[in-house]
Amino acid sequence: MAVGPFLSHDTGFASLLSTDDWTTDAYYAVLATHSESPDRSTQVDYEDILEECADGDYDQVALGSKTCSVDGSNNVVFDCGKITFTSSGDISARYLYILKGTAATPANADEIIGHIDLDGAGNVSSVGAEFSFDPHTNGLFYVPRTTAA
Numbered sequence: 538m539a540v541g542p543f544l545s546h547d548t549g550f551a552s553l554l555s556t557d558d559w560t561t562d563a564y565y566a567v568l569a570t571h572s573e574s575p576d577r578s579t580q581v582d583y584e585d586i587l588e589e590c591a592d593g594d595y596d597q598v599a600l601g602s603k604t605c606s607v608d609g610s611n612n613v614v615f616d617c618g619k620i621t622f623t624s625s626g627d628i629s630a631r632y633l634y635i636l637k638g639t640a641a642t643p644a645n646a647d648e649i650i651g652h653i654d655l656d657g658a659g660n661v662s663s664v665g666a667e668f669s670f671d672p673h674t675n676g677l678f679y680v681p682r683t684t685a686a
Contacts, residue, residue, distance in 0.1 A: 541654035543678035548581045549637065549648035554680070557637060559615050564600040564650065565640035566620045566670070568630035571659045575632060575652050583636055584645035594626025594668075599640040614676035621669040629662040631655055633670055635677070651678065 553559060569575075573588040580586065602618030622628055633655055638647030655661050655670070662668075 539657040541657060543635075543651050543653050544575070544577055545651040545678070546577045546580055546649040549650040552637070552648055553650055559605045560603050562637060563639050564603065564617075564635060564637055565597050565643070565647075566600060566622075567597045567634045567636065567643070568595060568622060568628065569632040569634060569652075570629065571631040571656075573632050575654075577651075580649055580652075582645060582649060583638070583643050583647040585649065586634055590628060590630045592626075592628045592630075594623040594663075595628045595630075596622070597640040597643055598622055600635070608675065608679070611682040612675075612679040614679040616672055616676035619669055619671040621667065623663060623668050625665060625667065627662070627664050628668040629660040630668075631660045 567586060568590040569586055570588045570590060573586065598620050600617040600620065604616045606614050608614050631654065632652050634652045635650040636643070636647045637650060638644055
């Protein structure tokens, strides 16, 4: 399994960096199967995720322990706690999406912040086991220090 990087989606990422607050606003994660076709410019909100996981042990998960800090390399690091979709169940998915909104009541207009390819080739699965994603030690994603033109 080769977990890919966090890939920002244009509209949601712009909102995050301009008007939203990572640490106080509600964000959640959803899973999509390998049939999904992520598109960072045209997938804007929840209703654009067409192949969301439909497994019985799956549900959207609210992000917890969100932090925003500066690391030793002067990157602005956005992080969250481990995202656990099931602690003992059956789930198959390839993509993990991060959206702004409430997991308990997702709305079609909830903006997509970005997505992660969990495998690079196909679905990853849990069979009677935990299905979770724990961000890297350097955060879910980061924004590097800017440079002059």
